[in-house]
Structure formats: C-alpha cells, structure tokens
Amino acid sequence: MPRLKVLKSVAHNLGHHYLSLMNDGEHMDIETHIFHIVRDTNEPHIFIDVMKCYIEPEVFRTKVILDSLIRLKSFLKYLVERQGLTMDKVKSATMRIRYEFKNIQISKKSTSGDIPYDCIVEIIAVNGKKFIGKVEEWWRY
Numbered sequence: 001m002p003r004l005k006v007l008k009s010v011a012h013n014l015g016h017h018y019l020s021l022m023n024d025g026e027h028m029d030i031e032t033h034i035f036h037i038v039r040d041t042n043e044p045h046i047f048i049d050v051m052k053c054y055i056e057p058e059v060f061r062t063k064v065i066l067d068s069l070i071r072l073k074s075f076l077k078y079l080v081e082r083q084g085l086t087m088d089k090v091k092s093a094t095m096r097i098r099y100e101f102k103n104i105q106i107s108k109k110s111t112s113g114d115i116p117y118d119c120i121v122e123i124i125a126v127n128g129k130k131f132i133g134k135v136e137e138w139w140r141y
Contacts, residue, residue, distance in 0.1 A: 002083055002084040002085055004085070004089060004125045004129060005131070006085065007080075007083075007085070007089075007090070008131040008132070009133075010080055010133075011093075011121040011123045011131050011132060013079055014050070014079060014095070014123075014133065015095055015120075015133050015134075015135035016135050017072075017075055018030065018095065019031045019097075019117075019119055019135060019137075030068045034046065034060065034065065034097070035115060037062070038115075039115075041059050042101070043057055043060075044099040044101055045057075045097075045098050046060060046095075046097040047094065047095075047096055048069065048072075048095040048096075049094055050069070050076050050094065050095060051076070051090070051092060051093050053066065053070055053073055055069060076090075076093055088126070090123060090126070091124045091126050091128075092122075093121070093123045094121070095120070095121045095122075096118075096119070096122075097117055097118070098118045099116070099117045100116040100117065100118075116137060120132060120133070120134055120135075121133040121134075
C-alpha cells in the first residue's frame with residue numbers, strides 16, 4: 001500500500017489540471033470562465049470544496065463551473081487511485097484561488113493569461129495529515 005505522502009502530488013496535479021487550458025467548458029477553458037467572473041465582479045477570492053462540488057462566493061455557481069466541479073471530483077478519485085490509494089483515505093480536498101489585481105491593469109477585453117493568481121490545494125488524509133499543492137499560472141512556465 002502506498003504511503004499517504006503521494007497525496008501531495010495529487011494536490012498539485014488536481015490544481016494544475018483544473019486551471020489548465022485543457023479543462024474545457026462550453027467552448028472556453030474553465031480558468032477563463034472563472035477569470036471573467038473575477039474581472040466582472042471584482043471578487044478575487046474563490047473557495048472550492050472538491051468532495052462536495054461546492055464553490056464560494058455564490059457568483060461562481062454557474063452551470064459551466066458547477067459541471068466542472070463534478071468532473072473535478074471524478075478527477076480527484078482518478079488521481080488518488082492512480083497513486084494506489086482509495087478515496088476512503090481522503091477526508092477532504094479543497095482549493096483556494098486568489099487573483100492579484102494590484103499589480104496589473106485590467107481591461108474588459110483581457111484574457112486570463114496575464115492576471116497573476118495563487119492556487120492552493122489542500123488534501124487532508126483520514127489520519128488528519130495535510131498535503132498542500134501550490135500551482136502557479138500556466139503562462140509562467
């Protein structure tokens with residue numbers, strides 16, 4: 001049986017996958033859907049409970065994003081099982097995304113590619129141990 005420490009890579013991969021340009025939702029990647037709401041509402045903080053398919057603030061609860069959370073939960077299960085574990089080893093999985101408006105000029109025509117953000121994924125195992133994954137913007141690579 002693999003050690004629980006593999007959940008650290010699961011956390012990183014989960015966040016990277018969710019904010020990737022390959023994570024599509026209705027003709028546009030999910031990160032761009034989220035960015036448009038962030039830009040239009042000036043709400044830079046997002047909280048996602050992956051296991052409950054829940055997102056805050058409420059303004060982010062669009063059909064496209066809620067559907068993406070169902071896929072995200074399934075992807076979490078896939079990643080966990082791929083590491084040789086089962087989902088009963090995972091107590092919770094959350095994601096926090098914070099966009100940084102202070103360092104940039106925002107244009108209504110801007111895409112998400114130039115807005116800095118922090119993404120922290122936290123997985124808590126059944127033994128209470130926390131595994132943190134930090135994801136940088138894809139365009140910084």
